[in-house]
Amino acid sequence: MNLTHFEPARTLPRLLLDRARTEPDDVALRHWRDGVVQAITWRSYADHVRDLALGLVAQGVRRGDRVAVMSGARPEWAFAALAVQSVGGIVIGVYPTNSPTEIEQLLTHSEAVAFIGETATELDKAAAIAAQTPTLRLVIGIDATPPALPKPIKATTWKALCEEGAQRADDGPDVLDELVARGSLDDPAVLFYTSGSTGAPKGVTHSHRTLQHSIQTVIGLYPEIQEREYDVVGFLPLAHVAPAVISVFAPLLTRLVVTYCRIDDYQHVLRSARPTALLWPPRFYEKTAGELIARTKTWPRLRRYAYDAAMWVGRRVADNRWSHRKSSIPLRIAYAAALRGVFLPLRATAGMDRIRLAYTASAAMPESVLEIWQIWGLDLRENYGLTETGACPIAHFDQPFPRPGTIGRKFPDPRFQVKVADDGEMLIRAPLLFNGYWRDPEETAAVLQDGWLHTGDLVEYTSHDDIRIIGRKKDVIITRGGKTISPQPIENRLKESVLINDAIVVGEARKYLTVLLEPNTTAAAPSAEAQSEHLRAEIDRVNADLARAEQLKDFRVLPRPLQTERGERTANGKIKRNAVVKSFATLIDEMYDTNDDAAIAHHVRSRLD
Incomplete structure (x- = not known):
C-alpha cells in the first residue's frame, strides 16, 4: 500500500471475504481463554460472519439499522461488527462498564434495533431498561441466555442465531456476497460514542472509507505489518475507537494478528504471546x-x-x-x-x-x-x-x-x-x-x-x-483574578511522581489553585503524616517551575479512588472534572476556608440574624 496515494476500493466486509478467498487457511486472529489459545483462520472468520449476518437478516435486521455490542475484547465482537456491516447496518460499541442508564441513553439516541451482550451481567443491564428503548426488537446473548424481556422484544442466543443463519446459507454459496455487494464505501460503518468527559456522549459516525484511512495511519506507525506478521494482544474495550481500529479493522488490510483476551488475563497473555506491537x-x-x-x-x-x-x-x-x-x-x-x-x-x-x-x-x-x-x-x-x-x-x-x-x-x-x-x-x-x-x-x-x-x-x-x-481550549481554569490556566500540564507534572496516580487541579473562580490527589496505593507511605509530607514535597517540586498564578497553594488526598460508577471517570478511564469537583465539593472548600464568597455570606447572615 502506498501511504501517500492510498484510496479505499472495497468495504470492510468485502476485504474480509477477499482474504478468506485468497488466504483461507492463514491465521486471522487468536483467542486466549482459560489458558488455551484458539487460532481462527480467515475461512472460519468469514463463515462465522456469514452465519451471524444471515441470522440477523432472518430476525429482521435491515440496511441502515443499528446494532449495539456490549462485550469485552473477544472474536465475537469482530464477528458481530463485520456481520452487521455485511447486512448494511451500523455497529455500536457499548462499554462493559456502562450503567443501565448509560446503555438506555445510547440505545435510545442511536435508535438501535438489536443488542448483543456477552454475559448475564450485560444482558441483565439491557433487560432493566429495555422497556424504555422504543426501537429495540432483539436481544442476543453470547455466553448466556437473555432474561425475560417486555414484548415485543425477542430474546435469543448467539448459537441459536448463527444456527438459523447457517440454514439460510444452504440456499446458495453467494448469499453473503450478494448482501455485501450492496454496500458502499461511504455507508456508515460504526458509531463510536465519545467518553462524555466534557458533556453528553455523542455518536461519532465513521464510514468504511474513513476507517480505512485510519488504518492507513496505523500502517504508517508499523510499515512492516504489510509484509510480515505482527502480533498484538487485544484486551482493551473495543467500544473505544483506537482498540477497534487496531484490533478489529486493521488486520483486514495488514498482517497484524490479534490475540484477544479478557482484561484480567492480559499480563499472563503478554508473557505467553510476547507480542511485537x-x-x-x-x-x-x-x-x-x-x-x-x-x-x-x-x-x-x-x-x-x-x-x-x-x-x-x-x-x-x-x-x-x-x-x-x-x-x-x-x-x-x-x-x-x-x-x-x-x-x-x-x-x-x-x-x-x-x-x-x-x-x-x-x-x-x-x-x-x-x-x-x-x-x-x-x-x-x-x-x-x-x-x-x-x-x-x-x-x-x-x-x-x-x-x-x-x-x-x-x-x-x-x-x-x-x-x-x-x-x-x-x-x-x-x-x-x-x-x-x-x-x-x-x-x-x-x-x-x-x-x-x-x-x-x-x-x-x-x-x-x-x-x-x-x-x-475548554478545559481551562479562570481564577478570581482573571488568569486563564490550563490545568493539564500541571497535573501531568504531578503524575510523574511514583506517589501520585491522578491529580485534579481546581480553582475555577477562586483566588488561587489547589489540587486533589489520588495516591498510588502501591507506593504507600508508612503513615498518613509521612504520606502528607511526601506529597507536599512533590507539590513543592512542581511549584518551583510554575508562575505564581499557576502554583498550587494546598492539596487534599481523595478518601477513595475515582469511580466510573459515580460518573467521576469515563468508561475508558478519563477524569470527568466537573463530576469530581461536585463529588468532593466539601473537601475542596476546606482548602478555601477563607475565600471571599464564604466570608461575605457568613458576614451577611450574621448581620441579618
Whole structure:
C-alpha cells in the first residue's frame, strides 16, 4: 500500500471475504481463554460472519439499522461488527462498564434495533431498561441466555442465531456476497460514542472509507505489518475507537494478528504471546514500568549493581538521543551489553522483550514514563488521535526515540493537514475525519468547519517542528483574578511522581489553585503524616517551575479512588472534572476556608440574624 496515494476500493466486509478467498487457511486472529489459545483462520472468520449476518437478516435486521455490542475484547465482537456491516447496518460499541442508564441513553439516541451482550451481567443491564428503548426488537446473548424481556422484544442466543443463519446459507454459496455487494464505501460503518468527559456522549459516525484511512495511519506507525506478521494482544474495550481500529479493522488490510483476551488475563497473555506491537494508553505503560522497577528491588545485590550500572549507561545514551548527539563507540558497546544482559531480560518478565517500537495515545503520558521505557530500549512514542479522527493523523512516524513531551508531526500524506488557529487551537483536515455526529448537525457544525476539525487542543510547535499539546481550549481554569490556566500540564507534572496516580487541579473562580490527589496505593507511605509530607514535597517540586498564578497553594488526598460508577471517570478511564469537583465539593472548600464568597455570606447572615 502506498501511504501517500492510498484510496479505499472495497468495504470492510468485502476485504474480509477477499482474504478468506485468497488466504483461507492463514491465521486471522487468536483467542486466549482459560489458558488455551484458539487460532481462527480467515475461512472460519468469514463463515462465522456469514452465519451471524444471515441470522440477523432472518430476525429482521435491515440496511441502515443499528446494532449495539456490549462485550469485552473477544472474536465475537469482530464477528458481530463485520456481520452487521455485511447486512448494511451500523455497529455500536457499548462499554462493559456502562450503567443501565448509560446503555438506555445510547440505545435510545442511536435508535438501535438489536443488542448483543456477552454475559448475564450485560444482558441483565439491557433487560432493566429495555422497556424504555422504543426501537429495540432483539436481544442476543453470547455466553448466556437473555432474561425475560417486555414484548415485543425477542430474546435469543448467539448459537441459536448463527444456527438459523447457517440454514439460510444452504440456499446458495453467494448469499453473503450478494448482501455485501450492496454496500458502499461511504455507508456508515460504526458509531463510536465519545467518553462524555466534557458533556453528553455523542455518536461519532465513521464510514468504511474513513476507517480505512485510519488504518492507513496505523500502517504508517508499523510499515512492516504489510509484509510480515505482527502480533498484538487485544484486551482493551473495543467500544473505544483506537482498540477497534487496531484490533478489529486493521488486520483486514495488514498482517497484524490479534490475540484477544479478557482484561484480567492480559499480563499472563503478554508473557505467553510476547507480542511485537503495542499501542496502549499511558496508564498501562506506567503500571507495567512500576511493577518492573519493584521487581529490580528484589534482585540479589550483584544483580542490582548491574542494573544500576546499566541505568547509568542507558541514561547517557537517552540524553544523547534527545539532544541529537551521537554516542561514542564505547558508550554504544556498553549500552548494547546493558540491553542484552539487563534490560531485555527485565522486559521479558512482562512479555515485552520482542517489542522494539511502541506507541501511546488517548491521554498525556508523564515524561518520566516515556524516559524509563526508552532507557530500557523500547522506542516508545506518543501519537495523537481523537474519536473524530479514527486513528492518528499526528505521530512520531519516522522519529526514533523522540524526546518526551511532543506528539510528533502530521501523517506524511499531502491530504493530511494541520494548522494552528490564532487562539492556539489545533485544526486538522484529513480523509480519516468522521462523517459527523449521529443526527446532531449543530454539534457537527460546531467542530467541523470548512472541512477542518476543531480539535479543542491548544498546541505549539517546538524548535524541531514537532507539535506539543499545552492544554485544552475548554478545559481551562479562570481564577478570581482573571488568569486563564490550563490545568493539564500541571497535573501531568504531578503524575510523574511514583506517589501520585491522578491529580485534579481546581480553582475555577477562586483566588488561587489547589489540587486533589489520588495516591498510588502501591507506593504507600508508612503513615498518613509521612504520606502528607511526601506529597507536599512533590507539590513543592512542581511549584518551583510554575508562575505564581499557576502554583498550587494546598492539596487534599481523595478518601477513595475515582469511580466510573459515580460518573467521576469515563468508561475508558478519563477524569470527568466537573463530576469530581461536585463529588468532593466539601473537601475542596476546606482548602478555601477563607475565600471571599464564604466570608461575605457568613458576614451577611450574621448581620441579618
